[in-house]
Amino acid sequence: MAGYVPGEQPRSFDGITKLNTNESPYAPSPRVFDAVKAALTSDTLRRYPDPSGLGFRKAAGNVLGVDPDSILIGNGSDDLLTIITRAFVPEGGLIVSPTPSYILYRNLAEIQGARFESVPFNADWQLPDPWPIDRADLTFLPNPNSPSGTVVPHAAIRKLAERGPLVLDEAYVDFADADGLKLVGKSLMVTRSLSKSYALAGIRFGFAVADPAVIRELLKVKDSYNCDALSLAAATAAIEDQEYLKQTVESIRATRTRLTESLTGLGFAVTPSHANFVWFRHANREHKPIYDELKNRGVLIRYMNYPGYGDGLRVSVGTDAEIDLFLKQLMDILS
Amino acid sequence: MAGYVPGEQPRSFDGITKLNTNESPYAPSPRVFDAVKAALTSDTLRRYPDPSGLGFRKAAGNVLGVDPDSILIGNGSDDLLTIITRAFVPEGGLIVSPTPSYILYRNLAEIQGARFESVPFNADWQLPDPWPIDRADLTFLPNPNSPSGTVVPHAAIRKLAERGPLVLDEAYVDFADADGLKLVGKSLMVTRSLSKSYALAGIRFGFAVADPAVIRELLKVKDSYNCDALSLAAATAAIEDQEYLKQTVESIRATRTRLTESLTGLGFAVTPSHANFVWFRHANREHKPIYDELKNRGVLIRYMNYPGYGDGLRVSVGTDAEIDLFLKQLMDILS
Numbered sequence: 080m081a082g083y084v085p086g087e088q089p090r091s092f093d094g095i096t097k098l099n100t101n102e103s104p105y106a107p108s109p110r111v112f113d114a115v116k117a118a119l120t121s122d123t124l125r126r127y128p129d130p131s132g133l134g135f136r137k138a139a140g141n142v143l144g145v146d147p148d149s150i151l152i153g154n155g156s157d158d159l160l161t162i163i164t165r166a167f168v169p170e171g172g173l174i175v176s177p178t179p180s181y182i183l184y185r186n187l188a189e190i191q192g193a194r195f196e197s198v199p200f201n202a203d204w205q206l207p208d209p210w211p212i213d214r215a216d217l218t219f220l221p222n223p224n225s226p227s228g229t230v231v232p233h234a235a236i237r238k239l240a241e242r243g244p245l246v247l248d249e250a251y252v253d254f255a256d257a258d259g260l261k262l263v264g265k266s267l268m269v270t271r272s273l274s275k276s277y278a279l280a281g282i283r284f285g286f287a288v289a290d291p292a293v294i295r296e297l298l299k300v301k302d303s304y305n306c307d308a309l310s311l312a313a314a315t316a317a318i319e320d321q322e323y324l325k326q327t328v329e330s331i332r333a334t335r336t337r338l339t340e341s342l343t344g345l346g347f348a349v350t351p352s353h354a355n356f357v358w359f360r361h362a363n364r365e366h367k368p369i370y371d372e373l374k375n376r377g378v379l380i381r382y383m384n385y386p387g388y389g390d391g392l393r394v395s396v397g398t399d400a401e402i403d404l405f406l407k408q409l410m411d412i413l414s
Numbered sequence: 415m416a417g418y419v420p421g422e423q424p425r426s427f428d429g430i431t432k433l434n435t436n437e438s439p440y441a442p443s444p445r446v447f448d449a450v451k452a453a454l455t456s457d458t459l460r461r462y463p464d465p466s467g468l469g470f471r472k473a474a475g476n477v478l479g480v481d482p483d484s485i486l487i488g489n490g491s492d493d494l495l496t497i498i499t500r501a502f503v504p505e506g507g508l509i510v511s512p513t514p515s516y517i518l519y520r521n522l523a524e525i526q527g528a529r530f531e532s533v534p535f536n537a538d539w540q541l542p543d544p545w546p547i548d549r550a551d552l553t554f555l556p557n558p559n560s561p562s563g564t565v566v567p568h569a570a571i572r573k574l575a576e577r578g579p580l581v582l583d584e585a586y587v588d589f590a591d592a593d594g595l596k597l598v599g600k601s602l603m604v605t606r607s608l609s610k611s612y613a614l615a616g617i618r619f620g621f622a623v624a625d626p627a628v629i630r631e632l633l634k635v636k637d638s639y640n641c642d643a644l645s646l647a648a649a650t651a652a653i654e655d656q657e658y659l660k661q662t663v664e665s666i667r668a669t670r671t672r673l674t675e676s677l678t679g680l681g682f683a684v685t686p687s688h689a690n691f692v693w694f695r696h697a698n699r700e701h702k703p704i705y706d707e708l709k710n711r712g713v714l715i716r717y718m719n720y721p722g723y724g725d726g727l728r729v730s731v732g733t734d735a736e737i738d739l740f741l742k743q744l745m746d747i748l749s
Contacts, residue, residue, distance in 0.1 A: 082634035085639070088464060088465065102461050102462065103460050104460075105460070106459075107459050115644070121613075122427070124442050124446065124613065125437050125615060126427075127423055127615045128616050130423065155640075157638065158640075169527065170504065170506075170527065192504065278459065280460060281458050281461055283639055298417060299417030299525070300417075302490065303492065304490055304615075305490075307489075307645055309617060
């Protein structure tokens with residue numbers, strides 16, 4: 080077993096334009112700073128945090144229009160994916176996801192001692208119909224997907240959930256036009272992250288939305304105190320500030336449009352993205368040397384190579400200045 | 415499967431003397447507050463944290479005299495116990511621990527789909543010799559043990575590690591006279607918590623010390639970003655302030671001595687404790703009504719009942735004022 084390798088985290092950020100792990104280029108809501116400062120008391124630090132995160136669940140339930148009892152808090156959405164895997168998949172069980180997609184799913188299967196099968200997306204990044212797997216213990220569907228930034232429609236998701244337990248991984252959904260919360264049911268769970276749209280990758284916070292009966296089963300698997308008091312304070316303040324979220328998401332979507340157009344103008348085939356990154360491929364240039372040369376010049380993006388599919392480049396949507404710098408270097412490399 | 419139930423965390427602490435979950439009654443080191451404030455920047459919050467926690471591992475390695483590559487960071491020591499369980503124990507495997515002891519171990523086995531066997535301590539809280547289990551996939555030995563606060567000597571631990579992989583759970587070791595770091599080897603791992611002696615239950619931080627080859631295997635199982643940036647900052651500052659740790663531990667040990675003497679004076683059989691709690695039993699009073707009546711009066715302690723052993727009471731060592739209040743109420747209840 081090789082272990083999951085996340086995007087590089089350089090030890091020093093001096094002179095580095097970091098567009099490889101889909102972090103937000105903008106600050107978190109100012110309310111987050113106030114909330115963490117307010118929580119930074121001796122009693123909050125020395126005592127165990129609320130294991131269920133009731134304050135966060137109430138705030139999130141209010142914002143999203145869901146019952147707080149249908150929300151499970153997690154130490155990043157990876158924690159939730161692990162909890163769900165352990166609750167649903169026996170050793171030797173089957174985990175399925177489409178490909179190319181988030182490579183962590185395969186790793187979760189390996190750790191659990193489960194089998195893993197990937198189902199290729201159609202050429203237009205839609206799900207094959209009929210879906211070729213009759214029954215899996217768990218299926219992961221990121222929507223929007225990474226690296227493509229594409230979405231599949233609700234009808235296809237509903238159909239997939241009929242085949243067995245389905246995790247709709249909505250880590251990037253705040254950058255898309257619609258979410259799948261309404262699809263939550265006996266066999267469909269949604270996971271969310273505060274790492275991307277809320278600019279809180281550093282505090283590790285995510286949550287799942289599921290049927291309350293499913294949540295009760297997941298609670299038996301999660302560590303009692305999986306979310307710390309400062310992260311809970313930060314996450315609660317962040318999700319309460321929907322106005323700020325809207326502003327940063329709008330900025331990122333505007334930059335995404337400009338980035339997509341510029342990459343297209345440079346001769347790349349660019350997949351229209353519903354996330355905070357863009358997947359782009361060139362018909363007659365090799366991708367790896369472009370990635371390497373950008374890295375030499377201090378611009379970190381992601382080079383991805385998927386068995387049976389091929390390779391390409393993924394760039395996170397940074398600030399306008401960061402994207403200008405990236406485009407300038409890219410143009411220079413291509414010329 | 416029932417799920418692990420931790421000690422009660424009341425929603426409001428007004429008028430409650432909380433002596434049930436072994437939190438420190440003292441503030442964390444002042445350096446912790448400075449470190450969290452310094453880390454509270456937009457860039458730290460929006461970026462993923464260092465997945466390996468190198469800054470913490472260097473600081474801890476320096477303080478403990480161990481190689482930073484033999485340290486694994488965890489989201490509380492429960493996270494480390496889960497990681498170790500998943501790395502060592504297959505579904506249907508065998509987990510063993512002595513009893514009465516930390517009841518989470520059984521739950522970890524249940525979640526993993528493993529068998530669990532408990533081996534009764536001798537009447538003097540020492541390990542039976544010979545140990546009756548020939549081979550387990552993993553054995554947990556808390557040292558000091560909870561609820562007893564007792565320790566077993568190095569010779570017995572070494573012997574137990576010859577039977578297979580052993581986790582020496584040292585969550586409470588800073589309150590004892592000696593630790594087992596020197597025993598770390600191919601089949602012995604140590605886990606530590608910052609929740610008790612460092613007064614940081616709220617930030618969820620622990621670490622494991624193991625052979626670097628074992629650490630590399632555990633790294634494949636842990637979530638990439640299991641510790642957040644603010645917790646890493648807090649934990650690093652806390653472990654660097656050994657002078658402060660020494661002071662608070664000395665206070666707690668002094669109060670523990672006085673508490674032990676007072677409980678003995680009230681007619682209880684008190685087990686001499688090497689931890690920040692005391693286990694006490696009465697020959698002819700029922701324990702549950704004492705616990706209930708203390709709770710009615712706003713003093714939360716822990717009532718424990720172990721199959722095949724019996725019940726008793728565990729009280730955390732609070733401040734002198736808290737222990738005075740507890741003793742006063744207890745005396746009143748007994749009279």
